[in-house]
Amino acid sequence: MSPSNTMVWYKAWTDTRRYFRLGAMILIAMVVGMYMSYPGEPDKEFPHGAIALSVEQVRSLPHDARSYIWLHWFGNTLVVWLPFLAVALASAGMPPPGGAAASGAIYTLSMPVSRRKLASVRIVLGIIEMAVAALVSSLLVCAAAPLVGQAFSVRESLVHALLAIAGIVSFYGVLVFLSTTVGELHKAVLGAALLFLYGMLTFLANGFRRFSMLRLMTGDMYFLRGEIPWGGICASVGVALVMVWLSLLIIERRDY
Amino acid sequence: MDQEPVIVTRELRKVYGKISVIDGLNLEVPRGSICGLLGRNGAGKTTLLKMFVGLTRPTSGEGRIFGLRIDRSAERIEIRQSAAFVSEDKMFPGTATVAEIIQFTRAFYPRWRSDLAEEYLRTFDLSLNTHAGKLSKGARCRLALLLAMARGADLLLLDEPTAGLDPAIAEQSLQALVSLAGQQEITVLFASHQIAEVEQIADRVCMIEKGRVVLNDSLDELKSSYRRVQFVFESKPPAAAFENAHEDGRTLSLLVKRNPDEVVARGTSMGAQSVDVAPVTLKDIFLEHMNGAGK
Numbered sequence: 082m083s084p085s086n087t088m089v090w091y092k093a094w095t096d097t098r099r100y101f102r103l104g105a106m107i108l109i110a111m112v113v114g115m116y117m118s119y120p121g122e123p124d125k126e127f128p129h130g131a132i133a134l135s136v137e138q139v140r141s142l143p144h145d146a147r148s149y150i151w152l153h154w155f156g157n158t159l160v161v162w163l164p165f166l167a168v169a170l171a172s173a174g175m176p177p178p179g180g181a182a183a184s185g186a187i188y189t190l191s192m193p194v195s196r197r198k199l200a201s202v203r204i205v206l207g208i209i210e211m212a213v214a215a216l217v218s219s220l221l222v223c224a225a226a227p228l229v230g231q232a233f234s235v236r237e238s239l240v241h242a243l244l245a246i247a248g249i250v251s252f253y254g255v256l257v258f259l260s261t262t263v264g265e266l267h268k269a270v271l272g273a274a275l276l277f278l279y280g281m282l283t284f285l286a287n288g289f290r291r292f293s294m295l296r297l298m299t300g301d302m303y304f305l306r307g308e309i310p311w312g313g314i315c316a317s318v319g320v321a322l323v324m325v326w327l328s329l330l331i332i333e334r335r336d337y
Numbered sequence: 338m339d340q341e342p343v344i345v346t347r348e349l350r351k352v353y354g355k356i357s358v359i360d361g362l363n364l365e366v367p368r369g370s371i372c373g374l375l376g377r378n379g380a381g382k383t384t385l386l387k388m389f390v391g392l393t394r395p396t397s398g399e400g401r402i403f404g405l406r407i408d409r410s411a412e413r414i415e416i417r418q419s420a421a422f423v424s425e426d427k428m429f430p431g432t433a434t435v436a437e438i439i440q441f442t443r444a445f446y447p448r449w450r451s452d453l454a455e456e457y458l459r460t461f462d463l464s465l466n467t468h469a470g471k472l473s474k475g476a477r478c479r480l481a482l483l484l485a486m487a488r489g490a491d492l493l494l495l496d497e498p499t500a501g502l503d504p505a506i507a508e509q510s511l512q513a514l515v516s517l518a519g520q521q522e523i524t525v526l527f528a529s530h531q532i533a534e535v536e537q538i539a540d541r542v543c544m545i546e547k548g549r550v551v552l553n554d555s556l557d558e559l560k561s562s563y564r565r566v567q568f569v570f571e572s573k574p575p576a577a578a579f580e581n582a583h584e585d586g587r588t589l590s591l592l593v594k595r596n597p598d599e600v601v602a603r604g605t606s607m608g609a610q611s612v613d614v615a616p617v618t619l620k621d622i623f624l625e626h627m628n629g630a631g632k
Contacts, residue, residue, distance in 0.1 A: 088444035095433045173432075185430035185469065188438075188481075191390050192445050193417035195410065333410075336393040 089194060093206040097173045101210040104166035108218035111158045112225060115150075119229040131156040133293075133301035146231035151304050154222050155241040159215060160298045163249050166214060168272045170207035171256030190337055200332045204257055204325055211249055215242045241300045244310070248298030251317035254324030261328045261335075341404065343368045343492055343524040344389065349398035351384055351548070358384045360548035361398065366526055366541070371518055373535030373542050373556075374528040375623055381548040382528035383425055386494045389526075390422040402492065418445070420492040421485035425500070425528075427477040431470025435463055435480060448489025453517075457483040460509060474501040482510050486517050493518075495527035499534060511538050536619040544626050551626050556619070563617045564597045565590060568609035575607050581625070592617060592625045 120126035124144040131139055131152050142148040189199060219242035226233045252275070259271050297313040344366035351359040359381045366372045376382050387393040389402055391413030400407040402416045429438050443449040458465070461479035472480065478501045485493055498514070499507040515538050518525050526543075529535050535542060542559060544552040552559075567590040568574065574582075574589040579600070582591040589609075593600050601612050 084444040088441045091437075092430070092433070092441050095437055096430055099432060185428045187392065187424045187426070188429050190392055191417060191422040191424070192442070193414050194445065195414060334394075337387065 085194060089198060089202050090206065092189065092199075093203045096203065097170055097206060097210060100166065100169035100173055101214065104162070104169065104210075105214040105217060108159070108162060108214055109221060111162065112154070112218050112221045115153050115158065115222075116225050116229050119149075119231075128152045128157075131299070131301075132160055133296040133299040138305075146226070147233065147237075150222060150226065150231070150233050151241070154219070155238075155245065155304070156299045156301070159219065159242075159245050160248075160295050163211060163215060163245055163298065164252055166211055167207075167249050167253040167256055170210060171253055171272075172260045187337055196332050197329055200329055204328075207253060207257075208246075208250060211253065212242075212246045215245050215249075218242075219245075237303075240303055240309075244300035244303065244314070245298040247314045248294045248317055251294055251320040251324075254321030254328075258324040258328045261331050340368070342366055344400075344402055344526065346400040347398055349385075349388070349400050350396045351381075351388060351393065352396045358548055359388070359395070362545065362549055364543060364550050364553060366524060366543070368524055369518075369522045370541045371515070371525040371539050372527070373539035374526055374545065375530075375532065375535060375542060376528075376545040377627055380545045382545060383496055384548075385545070386422065386496050386526070386528060387424075389494055390417055390420060392422075419490060420494055421488055421490040423481045423485050423493075423495045423498055425496040427474075427481040427501075429469035429472075429477065429480065431468065433469055434465065435467050435469065435472075436465035438469060438480065439465075439484065442484045442488060446488040446490070450487045450489055454483060454487040457487060457513065460513070461506065475503065475506065478502050479506065479510070482513075486513065489521075491523060493523060493525045493527070495525065497529060498527055499529070499531065507534070514538065532618075532620045532623055542619065544623060546627060552622070559619070559622055560616065562594055563622055564593050565615045565617045565621060566593050566597050566600050566604070567613040567615070568604040568607075569611045570607075570609055579603075581628075592621060 127139075127144045127149065129139060130136055133156060134142075139152065142152075190196060192199075216239070219238045220235065223233045223235045223238045255275060256272055263271060294317060297310055297317055300310075302308045302310045342365040344364060346362055346364045349359055349362040349364075350357060358379075362381070362385065374382050374385070384393055388395055388400060388407055391407060391410075395408050403419055405412040405416050407413060407416065433441070439454060443451075443454075457463075457479075461476075461483060463476060463480055463483065467476075469477070469480070478499070482495075482498060485495065493514075499510055502510060511534065514525065517523060527535075527539075536556070539556055541555050542552065543550060567588060570587050570589065572587065574584055574587065579589065579591050582589050589604070591600070597614050601614065604612060
């Protein structure tokens with residue numbers, strides 16, 4: 082890799098590292114918190130609900146450590162917190178439509194490198210950072226389980242983390258698109274509105290649950306039946322690719 | 338020596354909505370010159386400089402830097418390999434330190450001058466570990482100049498390069514710029530509202546108004562060809578004696594290009610009691626052209 086290419090990656094890292102570190106630390110703290118509050122008798126303090134499952138489905142689960150950890154971590158905490166990291170990473174360092182100067186984007190864009198490369202690296206690094214945060218915290222779930230006398234399969238944990246990543250990329254793609262088309266305040270409001278919409282579709286409308294990005298992220302099909310939701314993965318990645326492609330077109334053609 | 342101008346534009350135009358910010362601009366900047374770009378607010382100076390480095394795309398017309406077209410993506414990248422741009426706001430990514438910003442910039446320029454960078458770090462009193470977000474406006478300006486001057490560029494495009502600097506540092510910066518340009522035959526195009534600054538370091542001056550060039554000449558040529566002619570009459574000067582003349586009581590003054598003798602003779606024939614022909618400053622020429630263009 083040439084020094085300039087290395088620096089494009091390094092620049093993207095300096096733009097995003099504080100959000101990545103904060104996001105990873107929060108996720109790790111959540112794992113620690115989950116095990117610190119691990120009940121002596123999981124059966125009696127079993128969760129009553131989950132993002133992807135109905136109350137009846139939760140009740141019908143075996144009340145064991147595997148179900149408890151999945152419901153807490155993959156079915157809830159990771160799915161709730163990863164979108165916040167996506168919001169931060171999608172906005173950091175991307176050349177916004179207004180206020181490009183204030184963000185230092187003019188300086189970056191005046192370097193002898195194409196806008197497509199700058200933006201692509203920035204977008205890909207954001208996905209890598211979300212993946213690392215999800216994988217590290219999920220592997221910690223396995224590593225720390227013996228501390229409470231339990232175990233959680235590494236393979237299962239990796240598959241769930243990868244499903245969470247596959248689900249979040251569509252949301253991340255939409256956020257990247259928003260960050261290139263609307264201003265900072267609008268971006269925050271729209272990001273929050275999208276999260277709310279996803280939540281509404283998941284919790285309130287059973288018919289829409291199967292279209293939910295959050296459901297894909299929980300990996301309920303894999304947990305309950307061992308099936309990989311390829312349709313959802315393809316749809317999520319497809320949405321992400323379209324959004325990123327549109328964003329790159331806009332960034333390449335915009336006047337700063 | 339290659340005599341082809343470094344910057345050439347032909348009928349260059351940039352339109353935002355219905356507003357022509359650059360309106361058929363024709364400009365040539367010779368290699369090795371230090372050209373001051375003067376104009377009122379909104380004249381199109383910043384847009385022009387941004388077009389030269391590909392931050393803004395021209396609507397029509399032609400622009401070439403080192404013979405490379407500014408409307409082609411691949412050629413714009415080549416232009417940025419040989420040119421340095423200092424923007425008006427001089428903002429940097431706030432999360433990066435000064436050292437990281439220098440490291441980032443250096444990676445793109447094989448001719449990076451580490452010796453100059455270190456010298457400017459000392460001269461400009463910049464700390465490597467400070468985050469860009471915590472730099473004062475003056476410090477950002479000094480960092481921007483360091484990055485522009487140390488990268489070994491053949492062309493410096495500077496938008497208000499000393500805005501925000503105290504007079505001492507501004508003077509140091511200008512001297513450093515002149516010294517660098519002299520040593521390496523760099524071409525400099527800098528936009529400024531500081532006419533004294535332009536007069537101090539520029540060897541060429543380009544004035545633009547409403548997106549068009551109204552004057553583009555060497556500073557020496559300008560100063561030698563313009564004269565201020567002032568007549569004092571016994572009473573109120575004759576009405577409409579001269580076009581573009583400024584009347585103040587019994588006094589009439591006007592800026593004359595080339596031969597002032599004809600104007601002097603005409604004023605004398607109209608009954609002027611005294612005539613004074615004096616050299617002019619760049620500010621006089623600027624105001625005359627801006628007032629003329631504004632009419």
